[in-house]
Amino acid sequence: MKTLLIGEYREGRLLESTYELLGFAQALGADSSLFIVAREDQLPAFAGKLYLADAAAAGEYNPDLHRELIFQAVEQEQPDYIVFLHSSYGWDLAPRVAAKLKIAQVSEISAITAGEFEVGCCNAKMRRSVKPATEKAVLTIQAGAFPVLQPGGSPQIRKLTASLSSNLEFVGYEPAEAKDVDLAKAEVIVTAGRGIGKKENVPVIHALAKALGGELGASRPVVDAGWVEHSHQVGTTGQTVSPKLYIACGVSGAIQHLAGMKKSDFIIAINKDKDAPIGEVADVLVVADVMQFVPAMTAKLGR
Amino acid sequence: MKLLVCVKQVPDMESRFKPDSRGVWFSETDLAWRMNEYDEYAVEEAVKLREQLGESCELTVLSIGPDRVGEVIKKALAMGADRAVHVQDLDAAGKDPWQIASIIAGYAKEQSYDIIFTGMQSQDRGSAQVGVLVAELLGFTCATTLVGFAFADGVITAKRELEGGLKGVAKLQIPAVVTCQLGLNIPRYPTLPNIMKAKRKEIAAIPVTELLKEEPLAATTSFHPPAKKGGGVVLEGDVGELVEKVIAILKDKTAVLR
Ligand SMILES: Cc1cc2nc3c(=O)[nH]c(=O)nc-3n(C[C@H](O)[C@H](O)[C@H](O)COP(=O)(O)OP(=O)(O)OC[C@H]3O[C@@H](n4cnc5c(N)ncnc54)[C@H](O)[C@@H]3O)c2cc1C
Numbered sequence: 153m154k155t156l157l158i159g160e161y162r163e164g165r166l167l168e169s170t171y172e173l174l175g176f177a178q179a180l181g182a183d184s185s186l187f188i189v190a191r192e193d194q195l196p197a198f199a200g201k202l203y204l205a206d207a208a209a210a211g212e213y214n215p216d217l218h219r220e221l222i223f224q225a226v227e228q229e230q231p232d233y234i235v236f237l238h239s240s241y242g243w244d245l246a247p248r249v250a251a252k253l254k255i256a257q258v259s260e261i262s263a264i265t266a267g268e269f270e271v272g273c274c275n276a277k278m279r280r281s282v283k284p285a286t287e288k289a290v291l292t293i294q295a296g297a298f299p300v301l302q303p304g305g306s307p308q309i310r311k312l313t314a315s316l317s318s319n320l321e322f323v324g325y326e327p328a329e330a331k332d333v334d335l336a337k338a339e340v341i342v343t344a345g346r347g348i349g350k351k352e353n354v355p356v357i358h359a360l361a362k363a364l365g366g367e368l369g370a371s372r373p374v375v376d377a378g379w380v381e382h383s384h385q386v387g388t389t390g391q392t393v394s395p396k397l398y399i400a401c402g403v404s405g406a407i408q409h410l411a412g413m414k415k416s417d418f419i420i421a422i423n424k425d426k427d428a429p430i431g432e433v434a435d436v437l438v439v440a441d442v443m444q445f446v447p448a449m450t451a452k453l454g455r
Numbered sequence: 456m457k458l459l460v461c462v463k464q465v466p467d468m469e470s471r472f473k474p475d476s477r478g479v480w481f482s483e484t485d486l487a488w489r490m491n492e493y494d495e496y497a498v499e500e501a502v503k504l505r506e507q508l509g510e511s512c513e514l515t516v517l518s519i520g521p522d523r524v525g526e527v528i529k530k531a532l533a534m535g536a537d538r539a540v541h542v543q544d545l546d547a548a549g550k551d552p553w554q555i556a557s558i559i560a561g562y563a564k565e566q567s568y569d570i571i572f573t574g575m576q577s578q579d580r581g582s583a584q585v586g587v588l589v590a591e592l593l594g595f596t597c598a599t600t601l602v603g604f605a606f607a608d609g610v611i612t613a614k615r616e617l618e619g620g621l622k623g624v625a626k627l628q629i630p631a632v633v634t635c636q637l638g639l640n641i642p643r644y645p646t647l648p649n650i651m652k653a654k655r656k657e658i659a660a661i662p663v664t665e666l667l668k669e670e671p672l673a674a675t676t677s678f679h680p681p682a683k684k685g686g687g688v689v690l691e692g693d694v695g696e697l698v699e700k701v702i703a704i705l706k707d708k709t710a711v712l713r
Contacts (some may be wrong), residue, residue: 162617213615213623215597240617243575243583244599247552250584251591256672257552259582268676274481274579275468281677289673319596319628323612328620340711364711376638388618397711404468418709420701425469427680431687436704439691449698453712 153180156203156231158222159188159196160241162212163325166194168300169237174198175298176235179264186307187225189218199305203229205312213241216318219248224312226253231288238292246290256284260407262297276407276429295388296411331383331391333367340366340397343386343413344374347402347423347442351379357401360446363453364397369413371403387412402442405430422446456512460501460536460572461559461589462494464520464527465579472680479675480548481579490527493574495642497635500604501572502535502643507606513537515566519558519663520547532653533645539656544663551671552580556588561666564593568630570611575600575634583634590632598625599634 157173159166170188177184185201189210195202203225210217222245226234234249236242238260250257263270268281269291335341342361344354358368370380372387386393388408398416403409405421405428413419414433421434422442431437438445466472466486475482490498498516505514516531518524519542528539542558544550550558563571571593573586583599590597602622603614611627616636627633645653688704690697705712 162621213625238583240600240615240623244587244615247584247587248591248597250553250672251588254672257582257584258673259584271581272681273581273678274466274472275581277468277680278472278481279679279681280479280675281679282673283676284673285670286672319631320598321626323624323626325617326614326622326624328622366711372637377641382620389616389620397705397709420704426689426691427471429681431689432681432683434687435708436701437687437689438697438701439689440694440697444694445697448694449701452698452702 153182153233154229154231155180155182155184155233155235156225156229157184157186158234158236158242158245159186159190160237160239161188161190161194161207164191164194166190166196169239169295170196171300171302172237172293172295172298173235174301174303176293178301179298182233185229185231187222189221195307197302197304198307199303200307201310202307203310203312205314209313211322213322214318214320215245215248216320217314217316218245219252220314220316221312222249223252224314228310233288234290236290236292238294242292246292250290253288255286255288255290257290257292258282258284259292260294261291262294272407275404277427294407329382332381333383335367335369335384335386335391335393338367338393338395340364341369341386341393341395342366342399342401343369343371343403344380344401345371345403346373348374349443351377353443354379356443356446360399360450363450366395366397369393371409400430400434401446403430404428405432456508456570457566457568458501458505458512458514458570458572459563459566459568460497460514460516460531461585462498462516462518462527462531463491463574463577464488464518464524465491465577468578474678478677480678488523488526490530491574491577493576493578493635493637496637496639497572497574498531498534498536499640499642500635503640504570504606505535505537515540517542517559517562519544519555521545525658528658529653530645532656533650534643535649537656539658541658541660542663542666543660551673552582552584552588553672554667554669556585556592557669558663558666559585559589560592561668562661563589570606570629571595571632573632573634575636586632586634593630596627596629596631597633598627598631600636601633602636602639604633604639
């Protein structure tokens with residue numbers, strides 16, 4: 153079996169997540185070659201074949217052109233699977249490649265079981281096993297689901313070039329907002345999820361954080377709704393934290409949230425839903441109404 | 456200008472999911488339904504653009520599914536869409552993203568839309584494919600995961616969300632498809648007068664067989680709960696007792712209360 157792995161490069165640097173693709177290929181027992189749009193001084197440490205397009209010419213975000221470059225690599229390599237990370241680069245580009253080749257795409261694979269791909273669904277509460285109906289397929293893999301594999305060595309480079317006029321023009325990056333709290337330093341984080349119900353309840357969660365000498369965290373909907381500042385957001389599009397104690401209050405446990413906190417030493421979740429996926433990473437799942445439990449706990453700690 | 460927004464009806468994610476009789480998707484018994492969260496942002500953004508452009512602009516909402524999807528169509532109309540298309544399909548849930556995209560593109564290709572809005576993914580299926588596939592099938596420009604959208608002089612300025620809070624800005628010529636991410640805007644609640652007004656708006660019904668010409672490219676073979684990792688304790692009962700238990704566990708297992 154042959155895989156063509158699509159590496160990632162951003163703001164002039166190879167992204168470490170590229171090595172998760174190699175971990176996936178190993179789990180699949182497949183031979184792999186890599187494709188990347190990058191600069192020659194930022195190549196992955198990998199001894200196989202590398203299809204390389206120059207980022208100076210092809211741009212970091214130019215999906216129409218990158219699709220054509222990947223197509224060239226596919227023509228030469230004839231892989232069974234074309235594998236992307238399920239990332240802002242991967243989920244944007246993968247369907248374009250699948251459509252061009254008219255082959256199946258299986259999105260956000262988290263495991264391989266008995267030759268089939270397992271993917272999350274229903275906000276991570278359930279799983280599906282999926283089988284491509286086409287001979288070749290495009291796959292995207294869940295961030296953090298497969299081990300980082302850094303084989304070392306230097307690649308045999310095959311250069312690719314293409315030119316294409318596109319109706320999309322990349323303008324540039326906008327940096328993340330400056331943080332007013334550095335959650336990474338906190339020993340205790342108490343996080344408000346959508347289950348707290350309303351903005352007026354945020355101080356109740358904050359009070360427990362203070363009682364434990366910790367910081368307030370927030371899930372994304374709480375930030376999007378303007379209840380808490382973005383600098384408190386935990387997850388793939390917020391901060392990654394690993395405190396001694398993480399208390400998730402009314403957080404369902406979506407993969408993008410878990411990615412930011414699952415390495416915490418001890419995790420307590422308060423949720424009224426016994427089946428909430430946060431239970432998969434929690435050391436203790438307290439099945440309760442968060443607005444009853446949290447004030448009671450803060451009061452008890454205060455005594 | 457002609458705008459299209461595609462919406463999906465999904466179950467409330469706090470539901471208990473059980474496999475259906477085929478074992479490949481969830482059973483619909485006892486589920487409450489709502490508009491896919493990502494699509495709410497798509498509808499809001501489309502309605503805002505419709506308001507910006509005024510009477511020269513028309514916004515259509517499209518949904519695929521059985522009769523129950525009429526609810527999300529009505530919601531989008533009450534939020535400000537002008538008209539609707541209901542693609543009637545009793546087995547929309549059994550179709551793969553390629554087929555769903557083909558249905559949408561099959562309808563849209565006769566309509567010469569300028570901008571198509573979709574959510575970046577659905578909450579139940581989560582494939583994040585349909586919007587991009589529609590763009591590819593129609594030959595439209597496309598950008599995904601928008602947390603910023605502006606339209607002026609025929610050009611879209613799209614702000615894409617990347618990892619760790621970084622954003623990427625791109626300019627797109629129309630016709631284009633944009634897929635909307637959480638937080639793009641604050642979706643409005645339909646007001647009572649607008650709900651009443653929406654009742655008079657046109658909903659065209661089209662049987663799916665008129666639009667679908669494609670076979671699926673992938674198949675679901677099983678729908679099941681995740682394998683239990685175990686290890687965690689589940690505590691239930693009286694709140695006062697739960698607090699006592701949790702504090703005892705904190706003293707025992709962590710250093711934070713010492
Ligand atoms: C590309 C991308 C990036 C993302 N990045 C992030 C990120 O960085 N961080 C992040 O958090 N999310 C992120 N998300 C969103 C993520 O997918 C989820 O939508 C989000 O984490 C859900 O937040 P939540 O758990 O607070 O809300 P919900 O999923 O709505 O969960 C609310 C929970 O509260 C419980 N609940 C409700 N009422 C009560 C009550 N009274 N008492 C106790 N429990 C109650 C419910 O049972 C439920 O489990 C991202 C999504 C995408 C697509």
